[in-house]
Amino acid sequence: MTAQDTQLLEATIDELKHLFSPRAQTGETMVLNMGPQHPSTHGVLRLIVELDGEIIVNAVPDIGYLHTGIEKNMEAKTFTKALVMTDRLDYLNNMGNNLAYCLAVEKLMGVEVPERAQVIRVILAELQRIASHLVWLGTHANDLAVQSMLFYCVRDREYILNIFELIAGQRMMTSFMRPGGLWRDVPAGFEEAVRAFLDYLPARLDDYERLTKNNPIWLDRTKGIGVIDGPTALAMGLTGGSLRGSGVNWDIRKAMPYSGYEQYQFDVPLGSAGDVYDRYWVRMLELRQSLRLVDQALAKLKRLGPGPVITADRKVAPPPRAEIGVSMEALIHHFKFWTEGFPAPAGEVYVATESPRGELGVFLRGNGGPKPHRVHFRTPSFINLQSTSLMSKDHYIADVVAIVGSIDIVLGDVDR
Amino acid sequence: MSHLETTLAALQDKFGDVLEQVVEFRGETTVVIHAAANLAVLQFLKETLGYTFLADLTAYDDWPEEPRFKVIYQLRNLFGPVSLRVKCPLAGDAPQIASVTGLYPAANWPERELFDMFGLQITGHPDLRRILMPSDWQGHPLRKDYPLGYEEVQFTFNFDDIDKKKPYAKE
Numbered sequence: 001m002t003a004q005d006t007q008l009l010e011a012t013i014d015e016l017k018h019l020f021s022p023r024a025q026t027g028e029t030m031v032l033n034m035g036p037q038h039p040s041t042h043g044v045l046r047l048i049v050e051l052d053g054e055i056i057v058n059a060v061p062d063i064g065y066l067h068t069g070i071e072k073n074m075e076a077k078t079f080t081k082a083l084v085m086t087d088r089l090d091y092l093n094n095m096g097n098n099l100a101y102c103l104a105v106e107k108l109m110g111v112e113v114p115e116r117a118q119v120i121r122v123i124l125a126e127l128q129r130i131a132s133h134l135v136w137l138g139t140h141a142n143d144l145a146v147q148s149m150l151f152y153c154v155r156d157r158e159y160i161l162n163i164f165e166l167i168a169g170q171r172m173m174t175s176f177m178r179p180g181g182l183w184r185d186v187p188a189g190f191e192e193a194v195r196a197f198l199d200y201l202p203a204r205l206d207d208y209e210r211l212t213k214n215n216p217i218w219l220d221r222t223k224g225i226g227v228i229d230g231p232t233a234l235a236m237g238l239t240g241g242s243l244r245g246s247g248v249n250w251d252i253r254k255a256m257p258y259s260g261y262e263q264y265q266f267d268v269p270l271g272s273a274g275d276v277y278d279r280y281w282v283r284m285l286e287l288r289q290s291l292r293l294v295d296q297a298l299a300k301l302k303r304l305g306p307g308p309v310i311t312a313d314r315k316v317a318p319p320p321r322a323e324i325g326v327s328m329e330a331l332i333h334h335f336k337f338w339t340e341g342f343p344a345p346a347g348e349v350y351v352a353t354e355s356p357r358g359e360l361g362v363f364l365r366g367n368g369g370p371k372p373h374r375v376h377f378r379t380p381s382f383i384n385l386q387s388t389s390l391m392s393k394d395h396y397i398a399d400v401v402a403i404v405g406s407i408d409i410v411l412g413d414v415d416r
Numbered sequence: 417m418s419h420l421e422t423t424l425a426a427l428q429d430k431f432g433d434v435l436e437q438v439v440e441f442r443g444e445t446t447v448v449i450h451a452a453a454n455l456a457v458l459q460f461l462k463e464t465l466g467y468t469f470l471a472d473l474t475a476y477d478d479w480p481e482e483p484r485f486k487v488i489y490q491l492r493n494l495f496g497p498v499s500l501r502v503k504c505p506l507a508g509d510a511p512q513i514a515s516v517t518g519l520y521p522a523a524n525w526p527e528r529e530l531f532d533m534f535g536l537q538i539t540g541h542p543d544l545r546r547i548l549m550p551s552d553w554q555g556h557p558l559r560k561d562y563p564l565g566y567e568e569v570q571f572t573f574n575f576d577d578i579d580k581k582k583p584y585a586k587e
Binding site: 015018019063064067069071072073075076107108110234235236237250255256347348349350352359361363365373374376378382383385386415416 | 441442444446468469470471472474476477488490494497499501520521522524525526543545546547548549550551557558562564
């Protein structure tokens with residue numbers, strides 16, 4: 001290590017001094033690095049924890065290890081092409097990211113989405129929510145010593161990924177939703193596949209509840225850990241299951257419905273204690289509500305029958321392939337759409353959606369050109385992670401993994 | 417009178433001198449105010465009019481126009497719910513704005529992001545450090561005069577050479 005490197009290292013430590021108590025300077029408490037390659041940090045999260053024995057004095061999250069500059073990159077792409085970047089934000093909620101971005105573009109352009117497309121969007125967003133919650137449950141339980149859960153949950157998620165593969169040819173980075181509607185209609189066999197999954201999952205969820213809900217080890221690790229009360233949670237900007245675990249009835253699907261969520265019957269599960277257990281239990285109940293939503297949306301899709309799944313506005317969506325051969329205008333539209341893109345009016349919109357982790361907001365600004373002038377993702381993981389310090393104070397170091405797991409972060413969502 | 421109309425009337429009444437513009441676009445309302453008054457306006461909105469939830473805090477860069485930066489506060493009154501966007505323009509030369517972490521603790525990390533990505537000085541912030549970029553990073557990536565890519569790769573032997581002609585915004 002050269003002299004310059006040492007200087008740099010010391011400068012970084014100096015920079016963080018104000019975050020720790022004076023006791024850390026004298027060596028009375030210990031400052032310990034956790035991550036960024038720790039298996040229980042759900043990715044590349046680094047926590048700098050100050051410890052008094054095994055008790056946490058302060059835990060400071062250090063993020064940015066997965067920063068990919070997605071917001072900057074999107075400024076260089078047309079509105080359509082920028083869509084593929086959104087899949088890569090929160091890699092457990094690809095459909096949800098697509099949806100939030102598409103809703104923002106549609107609002108900016110003033111485009112109506114056909115009803116059939118909206119219903120399919122709801123089905124996919126809810127299936128994605130189930131998939132995301134299953135991964136959360138598996139990893140969270142794995143952190144808390146219920147190791148078999150991870151295998152069961154990932155196996156069940158496989159059913160959903162297979163459905164995505166059926167419709168989009170891709171399991172994760174589907175880019176299936178497009179501004180104006182969907183890439184294409186769902187193929188034959190979609191309804192049967194989803195129905196089979198709806199029949200399959202409830203019994204599995206019963207099993208998972210039996211494994212955790214009243215398990216004494218589980219209760220020891222989760223009850224009364226990482227407590228945050230409702231008003232504090234709101235002030236810290238917590239959303240999603242992490243907020244509802246504290247008993248605050250706030251779900252964007254209910255409060256500010258989008259994509260026709262107001263037409264479906266579902267409940268918003270609430271906790272009361274605001275601890276790790278309540279956040280866990282809220283998400284377990286949300287899984288059932290998502291199944292209910294998918295069931296209703298499937299029935300509605302059947303009622304609607306065939307129809308367009310993307311807007312007929314040729315400025316925002318490409319013409320159907322068959323039209324290109326017979327229509328001059330279609331060919332021009334096709335060419336202009338894929339080369340130049342479509343100009344968006346100068347103006348800005350903010351769209352909020354309920355992602356599995358909380359409020360996923362998109363701030364989108366157009367300036368008259370075919371590329372976004374600014375895209376900003378208000379990602380739930382980024383905002384929710386701020387509360388880690390608050391939640392983990394005065395707990396044992398072993399509880400940090402329970403707390404981080406209960407906030408349900410995805411580092412792709414945090415770092416963007 | 418809807419809550420939004422009440423809000424706008426109250427703002428006009430109380431902060432008429434700092435209120436620059438009210439913009440309606442696609443059913444969303446944006447209030448443009450002097451950046452120096454951000455704390456007073458936000459405090460009034462939060463404590464008197466119930467905009468208790470800070471949904472989003474971000475900024476964008478209008479380079480080469482002036483005032484160059486716009487800071488955006490996306491506020492929400494959870495009863496209703498009513499959304500309101502507050503926009504504060506900032507000049508490109510030594511841009512600074514007061515921190516709102518005292519009002520909205522959730523603003524902590526987003527304000528660090530503004531410092532990191534746009535180089536805005538957030539005065540009164542408890543912990544103003546870079547958040548996403550490494551702490552020794554040069555420049556502010558989301559500024560419009562910061563290049564997106566196609567840079568020469570810097571090695572030890574040509575580091576200073578390339579650094580001299582790099583077009584990033586130098587502090």
